[in-house]
Amino acid sequence: MNIGQALKRRREARGDTLEEVAYRADTDASNLSRIERGMQQPSVLLLQNLARALGTSVSEIYRELEAGSRVLEVDEVLAADLARMQRHFRNLAPTDRTLVMEFTQLLKRRARQS
Structure with a gap:
């Protein structure tokens, strides 16, 4: 490369x-x-x-x-999604960032239960 x-x-x-x-x-x-x-x-x-x-x-x-x-080396689709999310995340107010983090933690717990 x-x-x-x-x-x-x-x-x-x-x-x-x-x-x-x-x-x-x-x-x-x-x-x-x-x-x-x-x-x-x-x-x-x-x-x-x-x-x-x-x-x-x-x-x-x-x-x-x-x-x-x-x-x-992460899956390219995942890497692109993460980059887009990061750009949106930067523009959020601190309280909204907290909400996003809490929501992702909830999704993670839900995925483990499945």
């Missing part, structure tokens, strides 16, 4: 489009596409911007590369 593939996996796991990530990273979608396909290497500054746009750090991306993609 190369840096572009790692970026693409993170982008897809979050459910983001090329355009969304490129905009947040202050580049264009065609540039990001070339990077993801391994046709171009990002500059250090662009890599930092891309990591930030993906809600991670450059060191986390390199850790993923070194670990042979263990960071995202």
Whole structure:
């Protein structure tokens, strides 16, 4: 796996489009596409911007590369769902976050009983 593939996996796991990530990273979608396909290497500054746009750090991306993609070895559908939930969770008020956590604990107990 190369840096572009790692970026693409993170982008897809979050459910983001090329355009969304490129905009947040202050580049264009065609540039990001070339990077993801391994046709171009990002500059250090662009890599930092891309990591930030993906809600991670450059060191986390390199850790993923070194670990042979263990960071995202979870089922891809689950990873994408978790990323979407995380984005929604961030926008909730603290009391609503508590409710979500309590609800997930209730679901977990229910699953164990089944």
